Amino acid sequence: MNYRLNYLEELEAEAVFVLRETFAQFQNPCILFSGGKDSIVVTHLAAKAFAPGPIPFTLLHIDTGHNFPETIQFRDELVERLNVRLVVGKVEDSIKDHTVQEELGPNANRNRAQSITLLESMESNGFDAAIGGGRRDEEKARAKERFFSHRDAFGQWDPKNQGPEIWHLYNGRKNQGEQFRIFPISNWTELDVWEYMLKENIALPSLYFTHDRPCVRRKESILAQSAYLIPHESDKLVDLNIRFRTIGDMTISGAMESTASTVAEIIAELKEMNQSERGNRADDFRSESSMEDRKKEGYF
Amino acid sequence: MAQTKDILRFTTAGSVDDGKSTLIGRLLYDCKQIPQDQIDTVQRISERKGLTDIDLSLFTDGLKDERAQGITIDVAYRYFTTENRKFIIADTPGHLQYTRNMVTGASTANAAIILIDARKGVVEQTRRHSFIASLLQIQHLIVCVNKMDLVNYSKEAFEQIVSSFQDFSAKLAIVDVQFIPISALQGDNVVHRSEKIDWYQGATLLHTLENLSVANEINLIDFRFPVQHPVRVDQGSVQDYRAYAGRIESGIVRVGDEVIVLPGNQGSKIKSIMGMNGPQEEAFAPQSISLELTDELDISRGNILVKPNNQPEEVRQLSAMICLMSSQAYIPGRKYILRYTTNEVKALIKSILYVYDMESLKRDEEQTALQTNDIARVSLQLAGPIYIDEYCKNKATGSFILIDEQSNQTLAVGMIS
Ligand SMILES: Nc1nc2c(ncn2[C@@H]2O[C@H](COP(=O)(O)OP(=O)(O)OP(=O)(O)O)[C@@H](O)[C@H]2O)c(=O)[nH]1
Numbered sequence: 087m088n089y090r091l092n093y094l095e096e097l098e099a100e101a102v103f104v105l106r107e108t109f110a111q112f113q114n115p116c117i118l119f120s121g122g123k124d125s126i127v128v129t130h131l132a133a134k135a136f137a138p139g140p141i142p143f144t145l146l147h148i149d150t151g152h153n154f155p156e157t158i159q160f161r162d163e164l165v166e167r168l169n170v171r172l173v174v175g176k177v178e179d180s181i182k183d184h185t186v187q188e189e190l191g192p193n194a195n196r197n198r199a200q201s202i203t204l205l206e207s208m209e210s211n212g213f214d215a216a217i218g219g220g221r222r223d224e225e226k227a228r229a230k231e232r233f234f235s236h237r238d239a240f241g242q243w244d245p246k247n248q249g250p251e252i253w254h255l256y257n258g259r260k261n262q263g264e265q266f267r268i269f270p271i272s273n274w275t276e277l278d279v280w281e282y283m284l285k286e287n288i289a290l291p292s293l294y295f296t297h298d299r300p301c302v303r304r305k306e307s308i309l310a311q312s313a314y315l316i317p318h319e320s321d322k323l324v325d326l327n328i329r330f331r332t333i334g335d336m337t338i339s340g341a342m343e344s345t346a347s348t349v350a351e352i353i354a355e356l357k358e359m360n361q362s363e364r365g366n367r368a369d370d371f372r373s374e375s376s377m378e379d380r381k382k383e384g385y386f
Numbered sequence: 387m388a389q390t391k392d393i394l395r396f397t398t399a400g401s402v403d404d405g406k407s408t409l410i411g412r413l414l415y416d417c418k419q420i421p422q423d424q425i426d427t428v429q430r431i432s433e434r435k436g437l438t439d440i441d442l443s444l445f446t447d448g449l450k451d452e453r454a455q456g457i458t459i460d461v462a463y464r465y466f467t468t469e470n471r472k473f474i475i476a477d478t479p480g481h482l483q484y485t486r487n488m489v490t491g492a493s494t495a496n497a498a499i500i501l502i503d504a505r506k507g508v509v510e511q512t513r514r515h516s517f518i519a520s521l522l523q524i525q526h527l528i529v530c531v532n533k534m535d536l537v538n539y540s541k542e543a544f545e546q547i548v549s550s551f552q553d554f555s556a557k558l559a560i561v562d563v564q565f566i567p568i569s570a571l572q573g574d575n576v577v578h579r580s581e582k583i584d585w586y587q588g589a590t591l592l593h594t595l596e597n598l599s600v601a602n603e604i605n606l607i608d609f610r611f612p613v614q615h616p617v618r619v620d621q622g623s624v625q626d627y628r629a630y631a632g633r634i635e636s637g638i639v640r641v642g643d644e645v646i647v648l649p650g651n652q653g654s655k656i657k658s659i660m661g662m663n664g665p666q667e668e669a670f671a672p673q674s675i676s677l678e679l680t681d682e683l684d685i686s687r688g689n690i691l692v693k694p695n696n697q698p699e700e701v702r703q704l705s706a707m708i709c710l711m712s713s714q715a716y717i718p719g720r721k722y723i724l725r726y727t728t729n730e731v732k733a734l735i736k737s738i739l740y741v742y743d744m745e746s747l748k749r750d751e752e753q754t755a756l757q758t759n760d761i762a763r764v765s766l767q768l769a770g771p772i773y774i775d776e777y778c779k780n781k782a783t784g785s786f787i788l789i790d791e792q793s794n795q796t797l798a799v800g801m802i803s
């Protein structure tokens with residue numbers, strides 16, 4: 087026998103270790119479940135980490151109200167299949183409670199609002215740690231994250247004062263009211279995620295694969311046409327064969343033209359691609375530090 | 387040869403402005419591993435700063451404050467792959483103030499790239515970081531003498547630095563040291579061989595990284611299994627399953643093996659091993675598994691499973707090298723939490739044996755206080771027994787952190803020797 091793990095097995099073993107540490111060190115952790123591929127992988131890893139028992143975490147979905155119906159259907163089927171508890175935190179509710187002010191203007195979205203709804207949901211459910219599918223390779227502020235990432239009592243990240251994180255001795259101690267964000271797949275790249283999907287044969291929302299859809303071309307971006315999208319004068323309505331590279335709020339998840347209909351074809355396509363994963367997310371366009379700014383406010 | 391892709395983790399180290407971030411940017415850029423939109427953004431920012439060339443350090447220096455100050459504050463992780471390897475890069479800061487972040491990045495590394503500015507030579511931070519790398523037992527050091535473009539690619543300048551580095555590294559326990567003259571800015575000897583440095587016959591940095599051997603770095607001899615948590619399942623098709631979840635830190639285990647549980651010395655046998663893809667006959671480090679035993683024992687988080695004929699040492703006090711990591715002061719007499727593997731125990735620093743002077747690397751035995759960033763040998767008194775190996779034999783069971791119970795901050799990291 088060859089006593090060596092290949093890179094995917096090593097990443098898997100690391101992520102499972104982190105998930106089990108989270109279970110052991112916190113009272114009431116949740117998995118931030120968006121219906122996107124990264125949170126699907128994290129949920130899959132959690133199922134493996136605690137097999138043959140159930141996943142000991144609640145899934146928390148922060149719902150902007152602008153969902154792809156496909157995502158919701160997928161989410162509900164997964165919850166049913168894995169027999170996990172699901173909690174949905176609605177941005178609409180925060181708007182009704184006036185803790186969130188809906189953005190106005192042609193580029194309004196509910197992305198920043200999500201942070202507030204997330205913090206409110208964590209508080210009302212007593213979650214002291216939120217496990218996310220964030221990866222360091224996604225974005226330059228994420229590249230700075232610890233596995234166990236501390237948040238103060240207001241949910242804020244302080245990137246200039248992160249504590250040390252040595253070997254895999256994760257220090258999850260905190261004061262009352264503080265919380266942690268946990269990133270088990272920190273060291274995975276987008277390609278690693280897809281290679282793992284292939285190896286594990288993980289089910290995904292149909293949105294990730296090529297399909298015919300009425301879209302809006304807006305500058306460089308392709309967005310799904312929907313009732314939630316605030317029309318711009320320069321928008322061009324087109325019918326395209328597209329797929330999504332990341333899935334989130336319908337109004338900001340950019341699509342790409344593609345004919346990839348299987349995970350293997352997606353991998354082949356990615357290897358040829360020269361564009362970042364989040365390169366077409368409207369939420370990251372706002373400024374060069376929009377991710378860092380949002381994370382400081384409590385974003386995932 | 388059919389080969390499976392492995393992972394090499396490496397870190398950068400060295401003094402402020404020696405070019406660590408620029409080097410990582412150069413490496414990724416020349417390997418064509420940076421997406422075009424990121425290049426465009428960095429190009430735009432560089433132009434705005436009035437630079438004619440692209441500022442390669444911006445690919446890792448991603449925080450607002452880092453970009454404003456032109457320094458690295460915290461570790462940035464970047465990734466790239468070649469045919470045979472996935473690389474995990476930790477680009478760490480050179481500033482003394484952020485040593486804790488350098489240690490964070492270096493602690494999981496198989497290799498460290500130490501940068502030295504060819505004009506400045508070996509300085510205190512070079513020594514400190516090399517010393518930390520040796521304490522952490524990083525197997526491979528690649529010393530890159532950088533900014534060769536600013537010393538006319540001079541062979542003498544390079545050789546002088548090599549020799550002064552060797553003078554002090556002779557005192558360090560590092561297995562493999564290599565030297566490469568480079569210019570991160572111009573790209574000499576990073577991915578492409580330099581034409582201007584024709585007197586250098588050795589490999590480029592990328593070639594060196596691709597060929598480092600990391601196969602023997604996992605200890606497959608001494609079985610150590612710290613329990614993360616007990617597992618109890620009794621529902622549906624699974625009846626009365628009791629197991630212990632954890633990661634094998636070292637060694638190999640098979641179904642039927644005799645094991646003992648520490649503390650307590652209770653013996654049992656492995657009944658089953660649950661792996662990532664169901665039951666398996668054997669398992670090895672660093673796999674995450676769950677172990678079921680033939681006997682019902684009282685086992686909880688922090689206990690460690692080992693083999694009867696190969697046990698760690700039980701201690702209630704120990705001597706260790708520690709690096710002070712917190713900006714908060716160490717308070718003599720205060721009890722700290724010593725966290726090691728998945729276990730915690732209260733600890734008191736009984737005495738400071740010596741503190742290293744980073745200029746001379748000499749031991750100062752007169753010091754009675756510990757300051758942030760100090761590296762010292764201390765003796766610790768523990769509230770209960772722990773089971774340890776020497777760090778050089780076993781990283782996981784030979785290392786710990788000290789946590790301040792009041793602030794929850796990590797005060798220090800320690801290596802047992
Ligand atoms: N001429 C020349 N300049 C270089 C070279 N490498 C880096 N520099 C310059 O040195 C300065 C510092 O580079 P950085 O890459 O930010 O240094 P660093 O080691 O990452 O600094 P910290 O992370 O803050 O410790 C920048 O102005 C670089 O352009 C080189 O090979 N030649």
Ligand SMILES: [Mg+2]
Nearest residue numbers: 406407457458
């Ligand atoms: Mg730097």
